[in-house]
Amino acid sequence: MGIFKDHIEAMAAYTPPLEGRNPDDFTLLDFNERTIPVSQAIKQALVDYVQGNRLQQYPHYGDICDRLAQYCGVQADQVMVTNGSDQGIDLIIRACCREGDEIIIPAPSFAMYEQVAKVENLKIIKPIYERESGYPLAEVKAAITARTKMIVVSNPNNPCGTLLNPDGIVNLASSAPDVAILVDECYYEYSQCTVAHALDRCPNIVITRTFSKTWGIPSLRFGYVLAAKENIQALLNVRGPYDINQLAVVAAVAALDNPEYTEQYVAEVMGQAKPKLEGFLTERGIEFWPSAANYLWVFPDRPEAVNKCLQQATILVRPKADADGRVGLRMTVGTCEQTEQLISILEQCL
Ligand SMILES: Cc1ncc(COP(=O)(O)O)c(C=O)c1O
CATH class of the missing domain: 3.40.640.10 (Type I PLP-dependent aspartate aminotransferase-like (Major domain))
Structure with missing residues (x-):
């Protein structure tokens, strides 16, 4: 018996997969972060x-x-x-x-x-x-x-x-x-x-x-x-x-x-990059959820294989299961350039 409350000892820690997220090695589209440095x-x-x-x-x-x-x-x-x-x-x-x-x-x-x-x-x-x-x-x-x-x-x-x-x-x-x-x-x-x-x-x-x-x-x-x-x-x-x-x-x-530094980034992500990714997915008939934020929850066939393929091409996204256990890939939308890179890799991985 430990020194803490039973229900605390029975819990699991919240441990997001942070290991190996080196921005020099990967394009980080897995934590919904801003994808370019601050001003x-x-x-x-x-x-x-x-x-x-x-x-x-x-x-x-x-x-x-x-x-x-x-x-x-x-x-x-x-x-x-x-x-x-x-x-x-x-x-x-x-x-x-x-x-x-x-x-x-x-x-x-x-x-x-x-x-x-x-x-x-x-x-x-x-x-x-x-x-x-x-x-x-x-x-x-x-x-x-x-x-x-x-x-x-x-x-x-x-x-x-x-x-x-x-x-x-x-x-x-x-x-x-x-x-x-x-x-x-x-x-x-x-x-x-x-x-x-x-x-x-x-x-x-x-x-x-x-x-x-x-x-x-x-x-x-x-x-x-x-x-x-x-x-x-x-x-x-x-x-x-x-x-x-x-x-x-x-x-x-x-x-x-x-604020203009942030406003410009938001305008690029929401006004240009995200519509590009949405357009690509729609064209390819790949399901995704309508999103008001800088990420899309995307449901390709064989999500594990697509995730692995993206990783090999140095792009990190985040697998997230829906309530039925079906896995989607949550993809952070970055700049137009990063999104074009994502689309071209997705074209090969899908
Ligand atoms: C919906 C939501 N709320 C809160 C947070 C945590 O944000 P913070 O870094 O400010 O603790 C996140 C981070 O991913 C989030 O997605």
Whole structure:
């Protein structure tokens, strides 16, 4: 018998396949990261901070919440910064749910929700996403009971990319005002879809966002939560005062100061590269899910063989099974050049 809670010892760790992801050897289309480096402005801001001899001080976050509030169109007291959005997800679930509560996490989805729910020993209810209808709204509503404490809306969802429109989320939140609605807007800059405008009307909505994807600094771990002021105050009681690395804040400020670098990348990915890949797959009659983000969940015949062939051609994508166990390949969309390379290799592999 170990020293930890039984259910924790019985769990498995969340271990994404990070080994061997060397960008010098592979085109990394497996983690939905930005596929080109960050701007010179971010690099310079980091160098300047280090050179300024301030690493010996504890972090101080300055006006970052004001900056984010301005960017998101909310009030500064509706923002809390986090160590990546993973920390936001963790804090929100921990602060809302007690052992034995029910949490509705439509599946398949990003692993972190279930991981935290298991740590808290929650009862997990998993309605299934459908390719045609996306978020299983009716099933989610039907699954709500007196024990339901939280509903997750991964928007757009990972791995499928489907989106629940803001009216649907507001409708869900209004129909269950005592249930926390965790809206994960990790891919917001790609989808341009948000419920940030609904925080005053629906105080049970809590949004997580990140600088890991479009902004390109997953290595530095910077995310934020948007919620009603009272929710932010409660979450600040749980978050540590220094949980966010100083360099993450330095980089985020530099990124916000130079938004055009990110905007250009988003425009290339969503406006040019993604339509190219979608066009190719459609032409070849290969099924994929409609996606509002920088990735497509693609279902070729013989996915394992296609995955292996892509790997041999130095392209990494991520196999992800659907609810029936059928494996699709989640492919991150990068620049036009990278997408053309992907298409030409796919032509040989399919
Ligand atoms: C839907 C979703 N939410 C959250 C995250 C985690 O982001 P972060 O790096 O900010 O913790 C990911 C990462 O893949 C994701 O796909």
